[in-house]
Amino acid sequence: MPQKAFRFGVVAGATEGGAKWLATARRAEELGYSTLLCPDSLDLPTPTAALAAAAAATTELRVGSFVLASPLRTARAAAWEAHSLTVVTEGRFELGLGTGRPEMRQQAEELGLPYGSGQERLDSISETVDHVRRLDGDAHTPVMIAAGGPKARHLAGLKADIVTLAGGVLTTREEMAEYVGEIRAAAGDRDLELAMNIWVIGDEIPPWIRGFLGVDAETLVEHDSLGILRGDIDAMAEELERRREELGISYVSVNSAFIEQFAPLVERLTGK
Template sequence: MPQKAFRFGVVAGATEGGAKWLSTARRAEELGYSTLLCPDNLNMPTPTAALAAAAAATTELRVGSFVLASPLRTARAAAWEAHSLTVVTSGRFELGLGTGRPEMRQQAGELGLPYGSGQERLDAISETVDHVRRLDGDGHTPVMIAAGGPKARRLAGLKADIVTMAGGVLTTREEMTGHVEEVRSAAGDREIEFAMNIWVVGTEVPPWIRGFIGVDAETLIEHDSLGLLRGDVDEMAAELERRRDEQGVSYFSVNGAFLEEFAPVVARLSGK
């Protein structure tokens, strides 16, 4: 299967107000990032509003959810929001979907929605994709599914345009290659773009990221973690080329904290 060209996203939330958020969007576009990706959490502005504003403040930058948590909306409501963003951004929206982290149980309760079993949350993702396809008509909202387990990888292979390889930050290269093959097997002849989130660029883990992933830089380095990218521009570019060769991943996202630090790699590899 031919290799896909590299593209890059930056993950950020509109937590510091509109001016800072729009500045981030414009800077991401200026630096050559393909996509501005927004997390989904009741403790920050909804991705719907944030991404619409970011798209309006830029010209070509794509925007995407990373990822809408299925427990926080009904499938029909999620599809409504997604299709609406596709319309108002003139096709620059990418719908990212996931089953949600465990803390979403409480947040779903605040919204009066059930958290649901793992299978029910996966079913909601599947239903959301079906609703979006119906609403799109002749259009097409690209769908990304965060695939962290075997059932999610199968669903992603069957229905996603983009599959972001979720899971633990200590997943080995060999394990990741196997996970990608699971998705490819389910996809058959369907063309898939594989994505991966890089938690840390360099060798220092910001405290809030360490709290989120549960390990320090030394542990990431010791385990050759795919969640970390380090070295100079040549070394980082070579590592991403290796990941594309070995795992087929061509779409990489980084946290907004590393927007500037990662930019030389974006300039080096975008579109190649």
């Protein structure tokens, strides 16, 4: 398939109040990022409210969930929220969906919802996409699916517009290439955008990211992890181009902690 042009996103939660959140949205737009992506957790403001505010504070920035966890809503409720955001942002919303991390079990219980089996959570994602397509009518909400396991990769190939490669942080390039092959096989002739979130830019990991990943920078480097991007701007640009050539990854997101550090790459590669 022809290579897609690069675009870039920033992952951020509205954790420090409205002014900080809106400043992040405006800065992402100023720096040329395509999207502002918001995580989903009961510990954070709901993505629905946060993303609507971010879109209202900007003019062209796209906004997206990264990702709505299927245990925290019924499929119909998730579709309702997604279609509503498509309407109020005038088509600037991208719906990210995933089965949720293990801690979502407790959060689902707080909401009075079942956590469900792995298959049930995947079925909920599939149903959400179907509901969104029905609600959208002539509109089209782009759907991203976080594809970590083989069943998720198959579903993403069948129904997603964007697939985030969500393997473990120590997944090898060879393994990732196999995952991409599975997704492409399921997609057939459907046109997909492949995405990846990069956890670390440079040689130092912020403490909270280090705790989340459970590995240090040295381990990432030793394993040639795709979760880290290092070197000068030329080296990092070359590495991103390699990933697009070998894996088809053209949509790259980074944590807001690296929004300024990563900006030169956004300027150099966006649209190319």
